[in-house]
Amino acid sequence: MNVRKYIRSFGYAFEGIVTACKEQNFKSHLLSAGIVLIAGYFTGLSRVEWYIVLILIALMFALEIVNTAIERVVDLASPKMHPLAKQAKDLAAGAVLVFAIFSAIIGLLIFIPKWF
Numbered sequence: 640m641n642v643r644k645y646i647r648s649f650g651y652a653f654e655g656i657v658t659a660c661k662e663q664n665f666k667s668h669l670l671s672a673g674i675v676l677i678a679g680y681f682t683g684l685s686r687v688e689w690y691i692v693l694i695l696i697a698l699m700f701a702l703e704i705v706n707t708a709i710e711r712v713v714d715l716a717s718p719k720m721h722p723l724a725k726q727a728k729d730l731a732a733g734a735v736l737v738f739a740i741f742s743a744i745i746g747l748l749i750f751i752p753k754w755f
């Protein structure tokens with residue numbers, strides 16, 4: 640395996656993460672993740688609960704990055720309005736929303752019994 644090429648592809652992936660970080664939605668996820676991590680620290684989660692929280696946060700970020708990639712491809716392929724372009728963007732955004740709703744439910748199931 641070409642090590643230099645391997646390292647370069649890490650650089651490209653990092654560029655992708657930096658690009659996503661500039662998106663407003665991604666910043667909102669960063670803020671939410673920060674709040675959840677601070678709440679987890681003060682609430683005192685078990686090891687398994689931390690694993691669940693970290694997996695949910697990582698998947699949320701990954702899904703948001705994929706959503707941003709889909710938005711970019713749609714903008715490139717269909718700069719003009721098209722019903723299929725709308726469906727593609729709305730489906731990707733819907734996937735993020737579904738995951739966010741279920742993550743919030745799981746988060747509440749973990750945190751609420753510890754608070755009350």
Ligand SMILES: Nc1ncnc2c1ncn2[C@@H]1O[C@H](COP(=O)(O)OP(=O)(O)OP(=O)(O)O)[C@@H](O)[C@H]1O
Nearest residue numbers: 710713714717718719720721722724725726728729
């Ligand atoms: N090329 C397009 N054709 C048809 N509908 C589109 C197109 N681009 C965006 N839309 C739709 O317009 C609505 C508003 O999209 P908006 O431009 O606010 O956000 P976005 O394009 O999805 O994301 P971003 O602004 O981050 O690129 C959404 O329902 C989206 O699917």
